[in-house]
Amino acid sequence: MQSKQTPSTQTVHPQSGWEPPLTGQARRLFLIVLASVVMAVNIKSFVDAGGLFPGGFNGLTLLIQRSAQQFAGVALPFTAINLLLNAIPAIVSFRLIGKRFTLYSCLMIALTSVLTDIIPSMPLTNDVLLVCIFGGIINGFSISLCLLGRATSGGTDFIAVALSERLNVDAWNYIFIGNCLMLVVAGMLFGWDKALYSIIFQFASTQIVHLLDPRFKRTTLFIISNRAPEIYEQIKDTTHHGATLFHGIGLYNGEERDLIYSVITSDQVKEITRAAREIDPHAFINILKTDQVAGNFYRRPHD
Known part of the structure; x- marks a missing residue:
């Protein structure tokens, strides 16, 4: 897939901090x-x-x-x-x-x-x-x-x-x-x-x-899907992390595709991938281990 547009800036959402x-x-x-x-x-x-x-x-x-x-x-x-x-x-x-x-x-x-x-x-x-x-x-x-x-x-x-x-x-x-x-x-x-x-x-x-x-294990997700907004909402609500959206073209069949790029903590990967596949059973998900992140990365506070 080739990117058609410059990716938007990744946003970091404030914690909701809510749990039962x-x-x-x-x-x-x-x-x-x-x-x-x-x-x-x-x-x-x-x-x-x-x-x-x-x-x-x-x-x-x-x-x-x-x-x-x-x-x-x-x-x-x-x-x-x-x-x-x-x-x-x-x-x-x-x-x-x-x-x-x-x-x-x-x-x-x-x-x-x-x-x-x-x-x-x-x-x-x-x-x-x-x-x-x-x-x-x-x-x-x-x-x-x-x-x-x-x-x-x-x-x-x-x-x-x-x-x-x-x-x-x-x-x-x-x-x-x-x-x-x-x-x-x-x-x-x-x-x-x-x-x-x-x-x-x-x-x-x-x-x-x-x-x-x-807390210091991070994972990068690349998710290709036609239902990117719904998957992003799941990422935002579950992990409080933002994402960057790429618009591109699948070179195999020439169809337009959306790619979501996000970095989350490793213990959240299974939950997000499962939710993404429920939203779009045909989603293609690439999971990469991330050794280091520089910049504004949300971390759940200890308190």
């Missing part, structure tokens, strides 16, 4: 509770079994706990330390990211802390390498559940989300570097073997979050 209140909030609450349970169980099984230090303030809390126990003989509760460490990042998040996002995140932090104190230690294996890999995968999965619920597990995750919101960058690998610096201290105090194994744990966790977090 009960359904949306219940789903969000369920994901956060599930994430806190998974994270707490992971700490009391894989993390404790390997003597590891997970990323973020959970790892820093464990470092303080174990240091107090080993060097001062004092048993400090996980909950008190973790809540204290997260106080300042929570205030920053409240101001920069949003009220509801911060409140749900605080719920995640509190539930994880309390469950970590309540759940008894239950090591599943003594193989440290298995602990690192599978513990890291489960930890990344729990963080991803939390992000799907538009919340965070606290600490450095507050920082990562704030950077994502303000600078539009994927900050998880930078957080990984920061966690490695914390492990240097842990290695000096408790032995380099635990610190090095913890790096494997944190790397596995970071990659799972990077894989599952949908």
Whole structure:
């Protein structure tokens, strides 16, 4: 197909922000509770079994706990330390990211802390390498559940989300570097073997979050159809993204064709393609992975 006209400027529509209140909030609450349970169980099984230090303030809390126990003989509760460490990042998040996002995140932090104190230690294996890999995968999965619920597990995750919101960058690998610096201290105090194994744990966790977090995965759609306006309305109403319309000629049979060009997030692709095929069963849809977008691109806010 060749373009006959210069494409119009793509518009970005303001968010409607509407979702059924009960359904949306219940789903969000369920994901956060599930994430806190998974994270707490992971700490009391894989993390404790390997003597590891997970990323973020959970790892820093464990470092303080174990240091107090080993060097001062004092048993400090996980909950008190973790809540204290997260106080300042929570205030920053409240101001920069949003009220509801911060409140749900605080719920995640509190539930994880309390469950970590309540759940008894239950090591599943003594193989440290298995602990690192599978513990890291489960930890990344729990963080991803939390992000799907538009919340965070606290600490450095507050920082990562704030950077994502303000600078539009994927900050998880930078957080990984920061966690490695914390492990240097842990290695000096408790032995380099635990610190090095913890790096494997944190790397596995970071990659799972990077894989599952949908906010930075974008897809380009090229849709050829004779019912372009109806398909565009579906894109606009469902994703709040705009589109550009090309008018052209199909060179196979010489008939006029319309081409819709739009960039959306990857988790919206199935819904849009299904809706487009329902509107026009003969629509031709080309789906391309998009590595980077420069310009005005709508992103659903965390709050």
